[in-house]
Amino acid sequence: MRFPRGLVVxxxxxxxxxxxxxxxGLESDSIAPPSAIARAFATALADGTLLQATGExxxxxxxxLGLGGGAGLLLAIALGLSPALARLMRVPVDAFRPxxxxxxxxxxxxxxxxxxxxEIAIVSFACFxxxxxxGQAAIAxxxxxxxxxARVLRLSLPARIGKIVLPAALPRLFVAFRxxxxxxxxxxxxxxITTNPLGLGYGLMQAQQALEPDRMFAFLLWLGLVGWGxxxxxxxxxxxxxxxxxxxxxxVR
Amino acid sequence: MRPxxxxxxxxxxxxxxxxxxxxxxxxxxxxxxxxxxxxxxxSGCGKTTLLRLAAGLLRPDTGQVTYAGNAVTxxxxxxxxxxxxxxxxxxxxxxxxxNVSLALEAAGVPRAERGPRIAALLERVGLAHxxxxxxxxxxxxxxxxxxxxxxxxxxxxxxxxxxPFGALDxxxxxxxxxxxxxxxxxxxxTVLFVxxxxxxxxxxxxxxxxMRPNPGRIAEVFxxxxxxxxxxLATREDPEFLRLRRALFDFIQExxx
Numbered sequence: 463m464r465f466p467r468g469l470v471v472x473x474x475x476x477x478x479x480x481x482x483x484x485x486x487g488l489e490s491d492s493i494a495p496p497s498a499i500a501r502a503f504a505t506a507l508a509d510g511t512l513l514q515a516t517g518e519x520x521x522x523x524x525x526x527l528g529l530g531g532g533a534g535l536l537l538a539i540a541l542g543l544s545p546a547l548a549r550l551m552r553v554p555v556d557a558f559r560p561x562x563x564x565x566x567x568x569x570x571x572x573x574x575x576x577x578x579x580x581e582i583a584i585v586s587f588a589c590f591x592x593x594x595x596x597g598q599a600a601i602a603x604x605x606x607x608x609x610x611x612a613r614v615l616r617l618s619l620p621a622r623i624g625k626i627v628l629p630a631a632l633p634r635l636f637v638a639f640r641x642x643x644x645x646x647x648x649x650x651x652x653x654x655i656t657t658n659p660l661g662l663g664y665g666l667m668q669a670q671q672a673l674e675p676d677r678m679f680a681f682l683l684w685l686g687l688v689g690w691g692x693x694x695x696x697x698x699x700x701x702x703x704x705x706x707x708x709x710x711x712x713x714v715r
Numbered sequence: 716m717r718p719x720x721x722x723x724x725x726x727x728x729x730x731x732x733x734x735x736x737x738x739x740x741x742x743x744x745x746x747x748x749x750x751x752x753x754x755x756x757x758s759g760c761g762k763t764t765l766l767r768l769a770a771g772l773l774r775p776d777t778g779q780v781t782y783a784g785n786a787v788t789x790x791x792x793x794x795x796x797x798x799x800x801x802x803x804x805x806x807x808x809x810x811x812x813x814n815v816s817l818a819l820e821a822a823g824v825p826r827a828e829r830g831p832r833i834a835a836l837l838e839r840v841g842l843a844h845x846x847x848x849x850x851x852x853x854x855x856x857x858x859x860x861x862x863x864x865x866x867x868x869x870x871x872x873x874x875x876x877x878x879p880f881g882a883l884d885x886x887x888x889x890x891x892x893x894x895x896x897x898x899x900x901x902x903x904x905t906v907l908f909v910x911x912x913x914x915x916x917x918x919x920x921x922x923x924x925x926m927r928p929n930p931g932r933i934a935e936v937f938x939x940x941x942x943x944x945x946x947x948l949a950t951r952e953d954p955e956f957l958r959l960r961r962a963l964f965d966f967i968q969e970x971x972x
Contacts, residue, residue: 615821
């Protein structure tokens with residue numbers, strides 16, 4: 463097997479960091495040598511704190527993605543199929559969309575207190591918009607002739623959506639879903655770092671406040687890995703599930 | 716053609732404006748049951764709009780379009796539309812069999828009955844060997860055959876065909892012309908066939924309607940008394956065919972002047 467060339471630079475950088483820390487004999491509250499980070503990572507993994515925190519963060523992110531993304535998709539279908547409805551909703555959408563989701567933390571905190579519900583509510587709000595905006599464009603961009611075929615065949619509304627609209631828009635809807643997934647993780651961790659005593663974001667803050675940079679970096683690297691893994695999984699799913707539809711969509715473009 | 720029979724499709728003083736422009740003005744036309752009616756005219760004369768009105772995809776501003784005596788208010792299952800741009804009218808994510816299946820699903824045919832009916836329909840249009848292929852893997856002629864199969868799956872009384880062979884090469888076009896005549900003969904369909912090819916109109920039709928643009932009006936109706944079944948060589952060499960071709964050609968030329 464050939465050595466993957468993409469790993470050369472990261473491995474060299476790690477070795478250099480380790481060497482620099484050891485040779486300089488630096489004692490720091492903000493950075494740690496890679497070996498210490500690896501040890502802290504192993505400890506957090508062994509005592510279960512890392513996995514529990516991961517479960518909490520991913521659970522909140524997934525719940526928010528399902529609720530907010532699902533609502534966004536439903537509205538996207540309605541607005542994408544009805545230009546009249548889209549015109550009607552333009553002002554409300556443009557008014558609410560620019561609100562940064564994290565600005566809702568104080569309100570959500572008042573409404574639900576600490577815990578999962580407030581975090582899920584904020585993630586939902588954040589995931590709603592990419593699904594709505596990209597989804598609406600995807601559905602409005604469907605080949606009009608296909609919708610005419612649906613009319614001529616007199617397909618019922620559910621059949622039209624299930625057999626024509628969703629398959630035709632699926633490749634682009636999946637792009638929206640991938641974006642919303644990334645947003646869900648970012649927002650969940652942000653809420654945890656600023657407010658909510660849960661999950662990976664809170665673990666990161668705890669380590670920082672306890673002046674344990676090795677543990678802090680272990681959480682950070684793990685977060686990066688989780689995000690990368692999620693995206694890789696979704697890309698794989700995209701290729702596997704919608705190979706043909708995706709291929710056709712790209713062919714058309 | 717039996718002129719005494721009540722018309723299956725009627726245009727009764729139909730006018731339509733789109734985007735503030737008068738597209739069709741006071742169209743009066745009857746299509747008899749089992750008639751093959753061709754519509755010709757220069758581009759922009761409203762012949763596609765005429766077909767879309769018959770399909771129920773558009774509603775007239777004044778007058779009415781009737782089907783079997785009733786006003787047309789929307790698309791109907793017994794009226795099938797063959798679009799010119801077959802590449803866009805087929806579902807690219809479904810195989811040939813899947814595309815035919817769509818019409819059966821729309822009509823509520825139970826799953827168990829679909830398989831044999833799809834096979835029979837593909838057989839009728841000569842695509843039995845291509846059931847598992849996707850539209851992108853089919854030639855233009857095969858794609859148009861597939862769209863025709865999907866329309867036949869509706870078991871329609873009427874076929875509305877909008878320049879269906881306009882984008883095909885001459886050889887494919889001729890064989891599809893004969894196939895559609897054979898299919899229509901076998902099933903007794905009524906056909907409204909829009910084309911810009913005068914010879915195609917004469918070859919296929921019982922009558923040819925010539926339209927005039929700005930706004931779209933019916934200028935002249937030609938009866939085509941050529942014997943059936945028609946034959947690509949014999950029919951096209953028939954003195955009557957040549958006479959009609961000249962008459963229609965002169966007429967269109969005069970219109971364009």
